[in-house]
Amino acid sequence: MQYDALAGLRVLDLTRVVAGPYTTRFLGDFGAEVIKVQSKRTARGVESNPTSFFGAWNRNKRSITLNMDRTEARELFLGLVEVSDVVVENFAPRVMSNWNLDYTRLRSVNEKLIMLSMSGMGQSGPWKDYVAYGPTVQSLGGLTYLTSYSHDDPIGLGYAYADIISGMYGAVCVLGALQYRQQTGQGQYIDLSEYEAVCTAAGPALMDAFANQREILPTGNVDHDVPAAPYGCYRCLGVDRWCVVAVYDEDEWQAFCRVLGSPPWTEETRFSTLPNRQKHREELHSRVSQWMAHQSPDEAVEQLQKAGVRAGVVQNAEQLANDPQLVSNGFFDSIRHPVLGETIVDTYPINFSNHQKRPWKPAPLLGEANQYVFGEILGMTKAAIESYVRDGIIA
Amino acid sequence: MRSRRCIRVLLCGAQRSRRGGGKTEITSKPHGWLEGIVILDLADDRTDFCSRILADMGARVIKIERPGGSPSRRQGPCLDDTSSSTGSLSFLYNNVNKFSVTLNLEHPEAKPIFLQLLQRADVLVESFPPDYLKRLNLDYDSLSESYPRLIFVSTTGFGGRGPRSAYKTCDLIASAYGGQMYVSGSPEGPPLKAFGSQPYFSASLHAAMGIMLALRSRNRTEKGDHIDISLQASVTSTLEHVMVHYLSQGLIRRRQGSFHWNGEFAVLPCKDGFIHMSLFQQWETLIEWLDAEGMAHDLTNEEWLDDEYRRRNVCHIIEVLKQWTTEHTVHELFELAQLIRFPWAPVQSPSEVLECPQLSARNFFMKSRDPESGKTLKYPGAPYRASGEFDAPNMPAPLPGQHNQIIYNQELGISQEELKYLQGQNAI
Numbered sequence: 001m002q003y004d005a006l007a008g009l010r011v012l013d014l015t016r017v018v019a020g021p022y023t024t025r026f027l028g029d030f031g032a033e034v035i036k037v038q039s040k041r042t043a044r045g046v047e048s049n050p051t052s053f054f055g056a057w058n059r060n061k062r063s064i065t066l067n068m069d070r071t072e073a074r075e076l077f078l079g080l081v082e083v084s085d086v087v088v089e090n091f092a093p094r095v096m097s098n099w100n101l102d103y104t105r106l107r108s109v110n111e112k113l114i115m116l117s118m119s120g121m122g123q124s125g126p127w128k129d130y131v132a133y134g135p136t137v138q139s140l141g142g143l144t145y146l147t148s149y150s151h152d153d154p155i156g157l158g159y160a161y162a163d164i165i166s167g168m169y170g171a172v173c174v175l176g177a178l179q180y181r182q183q184t185g186q187g188q189y190i191d192l193s194e195y196e197a198v199c200t201a202a203g204p205a206l207m208d209a210f211a212n213q214r215e216i217l218p219t220g221n222v223d224h225d226v227p228a229a230p231y232g233c234y235r236c237l238g239v240d241r242w243c244v245v246a247v248y249d250e251d252e253w254q255a256f257c258r259v260l261g262s263p264p265w266t267e268e269t270r271f272s273t274l275p276n277r278q279k280h281r282e283e284l285h286s287r288v289s290q291w292m293a294h295q296s297p298d299e300a301v302e303q304l305q306k307a308g309v310r311a312g313v314v315q316n317a318e319q320l321a322n323d324p325q326l327v328s329n330g331f332f333d334s335i336r337h338p339v340l341g342e343t344i345v346d347t348y349p350i351n352f353s354n355h356q357k358r359p360w361k362p363a364p365l366l367g368e369a370n371q372y373v374f375g376e377i378l379g380m381t382k383a384a385i386e387s388y389v390r391d392g393i394i395a
Numbered sequence: 396m397r398s399r400r401c402i403r404v405l406l407c408g409a410q411r412s413r414r415g416g417g418k419t420e421i422t423s424k425p426h427g428w429l430e431g432i433v434i435l436d437l438a439d440d441r442t443d444f445c446s447r448i449l450a451d452m453g454a455r456v457i458k459i460e461r462p463g464g465s466p467s468r469r470q471g472p473c474l475d476d477t478s479s480s481t482g483s484l485s486f487l488y489n490n491v492n493k494f495s496v497t498l499n500l501e502h503p504e505a506k507p508i509f510l511q512l513l514q515r516a517d518v519l520v521e522s523f524p525p526d527y528l529k530r531l532n533l534d535y536d537s538l539s540e541s542y543p544r545l546i547f548v549s550t551t552g553f554g555g556r557g558p559r560s561a562y563k564t565c566d567l568i569a570s571a572y573g574g575q576m577y578v579s580g581s582p583e584g585p586p587l588k589a590f591g592s593q594p595y596f597s598a599s600l601h602a603a604m605g606i607m608l609a610l611r612s613r614n615r616t617e618k619g620d621h622i623d624i625s626l627q628a629s630v631t632s633t634l635e636h637v638m639v640h641y642l643s644q645g646l647i648r649r650r651q652g653s654f655h656w657n658g659e660f661a662v663l664p665c666k667d668g669f670i671h672m673s674l675f676q677q678w679e680t681l682i683e684w685l686d687a688e689g690m691a692h693d694l695t696n697e698e699w700l701d702d703e704y705r706r707r708n709v710c711h712i713i714e715v716l717k718q719w720t721t722e723h724t725v726h727e728l729f730e731l732a733q734l735i736r737f738p739w740a741p742v743q744s745p746s747e748v749l750e751c752p753q754l755s756a757r758n759f760f761m762k763s764r765d766p767e768s769g770k771t772l773k774y775p776g777a778p779y780r781a782s783g784e785f786d787a788p789n790m791p792a793p794l795p796g797q798h799n800q801i802i803y804n805q806e807l808g809i810s811q812e813e814l815k816y817l818q819g820q821n822a823i
Contacts, residue, residue, distance in 0.1 A: 005612035030608055052639060052644065055643070056639040103782070123780075124757055126753060126756055131738040132738055132740070133738045135660040135738075140751070141743070142744060142745050142747075142748045144653075145742050145743060146590035147579060147587060149584060151744075154669050154671075155579070155653050157578075157579050158578055158651060158653075158655060159578060159579075160655075161589070161593075161633055164633045168604060169778055172452075176452045179610060179614075180427075180428035183431070186783065188428075193759075193779070194778075195754075196759050196775070196778035199754070201596050203485075204485040204488050206775060208484050208745070209746045210773040211773070216745045218590065221585065224471070225471030226565075226567075232585075233585045240649070242571075242576075242585060244576070246568065305559075308563065309563070310563045312567070312568035312569075312571040314576050314586045315574050317574065317640065317646070321638070325553050325558055327557075328556060328557035329556065331628050345642065349598070349627075350622060351554060352605070352609070352623075355620070
């Protein structure tokens with residue numbers, strides 16, 4: 001039932017690339033009718049329909065084509081706004097107002113509309129027109145600097161985490177505004193900043209820097225705030241195989257030593273208590289590294305977990321795709337795409353007890369819903385649609 | 396509902412008057428979209444940011460802590476010079492805008508009070524070890540019959556079922572098993588865990604998404620649900636391209652230092668810091684810029700116009716660019732780059748983020764006074780602005796049991812004598 005939680009909701013989707021499409025995908029995955037507004041001119045690169053990247057972020061959506069540079073196309077768009085619940089866009093802040101399609105205008109045809117604008121910097125402020133991608137805002141928000149082995153060699157995450165967390169915030173915002181609309185009948189405009197979303201992922205570090213007037217330095221996998229030692233990532237047998245271990249209290253330390261076969265060094269005074277182990281964390285790390293270098297990560301982790309010690313395998317994409325844990329949680333699903341064929345997709349880490357998942361639909365081909373949307377929703381005649389197509393408006 | 400609103404207004408009003416030094420206004424504006432939704436927060440730092448997100452949206456969140464306070468109040472980093480009961484910055488951050496009551500769930504006399512709280516609640520969020528609430532007969536299966544509208548959220552390391560469901564976890568374990576570490580770090584170094592507690596952060600966001608769906612669904616069905624959030628899968632869900640590349644093309648992506656996965660961004664050193672820059676976008680403009688300063692070397696040659704060639708020889712490009720970037724300050728490059736629409740950015744440290752003019756102009760940071768130390772706290776607010784007219788809450792994270800009187804006495808009607816007795820029993 002949950003997977004149809006959003007049935008009856010119509011979303012107009014003007015977003016591109018990842019952050020915006022993630023938000024609208026989530027709405028579509030759970031039952032909303034998401035109409036992605038594309039155009040022949042812009043459906044290329046990562047926005048090219050029959051590609052796997054596009055497919056990943058645009059499943060369960062419909063696609064129409066509108067050349068928004070044409071007045072008539074914008075009129076059609078307004079017609080759709082009238083009969084929709086939500087509009088989501090992630091253009092540069094000036095685009096929607098240049099088209100005379102800002103919230104005030106959209107609201108004039110649909111008072112109850114919820115409009116979400118997602119942008120790198122937000123819709124206001126001196127940097128509002130700055131160009132930003134995931135890596136840009138991760139750097140601005142401090143995550144790149146902090147995710148490094150050392151402050152003089154910033155590394156960062158290497159992927160657009162910012163796009164996903166912004167997409168998640170976008171989804172929560174739309175659903176929050178919908179809840180409010182349900183109670184009050186009021187629509188809403190929401191201005192979401194991706195830069196700010198990244199900052200919220202580094203909250204305690206920002207508070208630390210302010211309240212304690214401290215320079216926060218990156219420390220790689222060492223975490224001085226976690227009361228655990230050993231704590232870290234260790235190379236194991238095999239090509240690029242690694243595991244992680246975190247030993248918190250005394251019981252866990254004893255169990256850890258037993259798994260290692262209680263070698264004499266574990267009896268040394270410098271490792272006798274947690275504070276001692278933390279003080280000598282580097283020596284401890286190299287001792288553990290020597291042992292791990294001869295272990296298979298899967299076996300070592302299994303033994304450690306059985307003994308009650310927190311341990312984990314550093315998994316790559318192939319291991320994740322075949323991970324019995326993820327598989328048994330129903331994390332993967334399969335979708336049949338008309339061009340790409342059978343594709344396995346990842347779903348969400350959210351499991352409902354009372355849900356029945358309906359089959360998911362593949363990402364749409366460009367303009368596949370033109371007839372449905374313009375004909376059935378807007379009630380245009382076949383001839384009218386054809387003439388708009390000929391004139392390059394539905395295009 | 397009405398009295399609850401008044402109490403809240405009183406609390407928030409007092410907060411406001413301290414900040415502004417002005418008069419306390421009693422207003423009837425809602426606190427946000429989720430006005431009227433009541434959430435019981437039994438979670439520790441693994442998901443207590445979830446109800447912070449919803450509290451920022453106006454939900455009324457009551458944190459239920461064991462007497463003496465939640466163990467997550469000890470999680471570092473901490474405020475300097477404060478006692479352990481309020482010093483944890485992650486606690487102070489994750490619990491903004493919440494109320495706190497203390498309740499010993501294991502005490503037999505506490506249970507009826509808990510059930511009374513539950514009577515008024517829409518959502519319960521918890522992150523106990525899998526069997527803990529079951530032992531107390533307070534798990535979803537035990538409660539759902541009497542509270543059919545309840546939305547019950549559990550966060551576990553690996554999800555409620557499957558071969559690893561009993562494994563112990565933490566931030567580091569989830570980052571490894573979830574796949575984040577494998578794709579971050581330098582090729583020759585160990586896999587690198589993302590800074591901060593990102594698995595907890597993304598689990599919190601996922602939990603908020605689940606709650607919002609369940610609320611929406613409940614509007615129609617009048618039925619609640621049990622939502623199970625896996626920390627491991629929360630990490631895997633945020634890997635952006637990683638699973639897509641494997642599932643569609645069989646590509647196993649590896650860590651590659653500061654290079655973005657598509658090779659189009661990298662971090663380069665400047666005179667006074669680092670710039671995160673795109674390498675190939677508007678290539679000709681970039682080379683013109685370098686050339687104008689006599690720093691383009693051979694990059695003006697025709698072979699570099701070919702995208703494939705550039706990608707094959709990116710090390711040389713980096714070498715040339717590095718000589719140029721180290722001649723400049725970060726902000727010289729950043730401002731000029733943005734003028735010509737390059738998506739570049741300074742690699743900012745937390746203290747630089749705090750000073751950022753863009754964030755200041757948007758009043759992004761919230762300020763409050765830590766009730767115990769009196770220190771001023773500055774922390775990220777919500778990353779969005781809404782058009783609705785709301786009386787946005789700004790309460791600092793509560794002290795343990797700060798609202799026992801208001802909630803137990805004024806709202807649940809438990810007498811002062813009884814409260815004293817329960818306190819003596821260590822039930823609250």
